Every structure is written in C-alpha cells, then in structure tokens.
Amino acid sequence: MTATTVSFASVTCRFGRRTVVDEVDLTVAAGEHLALTGANGSGKTTLLRAALGLHPIASGVVAVGGVPADGPGALARRRREVAWMPQRLAPGRFPLLAGELLDSGGDPVAARDAAGRLDVGSLRDRPLDTLSGGQLQRVFLARALGAVAAGARVLFADEPTAALDFAGQEQVAALLAALPVTMVVISHDRTTTRACDRVAEMAAGRLRLV
Numbered sequence: 001m002t003a004t005t006v007s008f009a010s011v012t013c014r015f016g017r018r019t020v021v022d023e024v025d026l027t028v029a030a031g032e033h034l035a036l037t038g039a040n041g042s043g044k045t046t047l048l049r050a051a052l053g054l055h056p057i058a059s060g061v062v063a064v065g066g067v068p069a070d071g072p073g074a075l076a077r078r079r080r081e082v083a084w085m086p087q088r089l090a091p092g093r094f095p096l097l098a099g100e101l102l103d104s105g106g107d108p109v110a111a112r113d114a115a116g117r118l119d120v121g122s123l124r125d126r127p128l129d130t131l132s133g134g135q136l137q138r139v140f141l142a143r144a145l146g147a148v149a150a151g152a153r154v155l156f157a158d159e160p161t162a163a164l165d166f167a168g169q170e171q172v173a174a175l176l177a178a179l180p181v182t183m184v185v186i187s188h189d190r191t192t193t194r195a196c197d198r199v200a201e202m203a204a205g206r207l208r209l210v
C-alpha cells in the first residue's frame, strides 16, 4: 500500500441557498496527517462528506491521487480508496448490528481483529443504536481499519475521539498516528491534533492553515 495525495480545488458546498463550504483549496501530501479544526458548524464534516460523494459539490473538484471522482464508477472507486470514520450514525439508517457494520468495511478479518484491540469485539451482536457513543466510535474505527487493510490509502476521520475516555483518546490518537495512510482528521482533541503533521482551521466555510 502506498499513500496518495488528496487535493481540494475551490470546493464549494451548499445546503439549499446557504454556502457552508466556500471555495476551499487544500492539498494533503501522500502520507501526511492533517488535523482539521474550527468552530462548530464551520463546514468540516460537509467538506469531507463531499469528497466521498455523500454531499453534492456545487463547484470545484476533489481529487485523490490526482484523479477526480466524476461519475458513479469513479465514486465507487473513491469509496474503496478512502476509508471513512463518521462521527455518528446517519439518521434513519437501516438498523445494523455492530458485526454487520464491521464486516462491510473491506477486510472483515482485519476489522474484527481491530475491534478486539479496541475492546469492542464482544459487541458484534448488538444493534448499533444500543451502543454508547464511545463504543460506536470504536466500532467505526475498527471498520475503517478493515478498509485500510483492504487497500484504502486515505482515511477521513470525523472527531474520532470525541466520545472517548482519556485512556481511549490516547489509544486512538496513537493508533491513528501510526497508520501509513494520508489522513484528514477532524478533531478538537489536542492529543490527536498534536500527533498530526499540520493543522488547518475552518471558519464559516473558509479554510486557513495554522
């Protein structure tokens, strides 16, 4: 597995007529770990969701390895190439068991192994909506690690430590820091941001490097 670049060129996203991501330009080098910080509601999640085809891009382009995702086949490839650790369950989602989610992420054996290391291996038969916030984050992370084991060269993680206890924050920050992928991690947690190579901050849809 070799890491790859991710570039955002003049990316703008809207909810209705409201612009929530405003002409964002950003290049993340191959293997770089970038922390994305900024106020609540400043557009961080929308930016990453747009890169995965989960939110429409009004204008601009996101390229992975120099390749834009312009069509359904390219988007499917993008989702194999970029592991995604969301912040929470999508509302109204079909009620999955933790084990079903783990098995859906790429390499199920690696995901199960990661779930064991993250202390959620015994929760496979539990519906996801019965897990605590921290248990759910650990399951999402284990699934993302399964995707990395299956060949994803990029990881986007949305506040991966927000619901974790202190020991969990350190464990997950160390685990993320050791991953040989290109990473964008949305985080307000200093243990996680300090372990990154670079920090970028969003404010009202705009991005600046800090």
Ligand SMILES: Nc1ncnc2c1ncn2[C@@H]1O[C@H](COP(=O)(O)OP(=O)(O)OP(=O)(O)O)[C@@H](O)[C@H]1O
Binding pocket: 015, 020, 038, 039, 040, 041, 042, 043, 044, 045, 046, 047
């Ligand atoms: N489904 C939605 N419908 C309408 N507006 C939305 C929706 N989801 C998000 N927004 C709005 O879009 C803007 C950007 O939200 P986004 O979730 O990208 O911010 P964020 O920086 O990730 O915030 P946080 O740090 O609180 O997670 C916010 O003003 C938010 O209220």
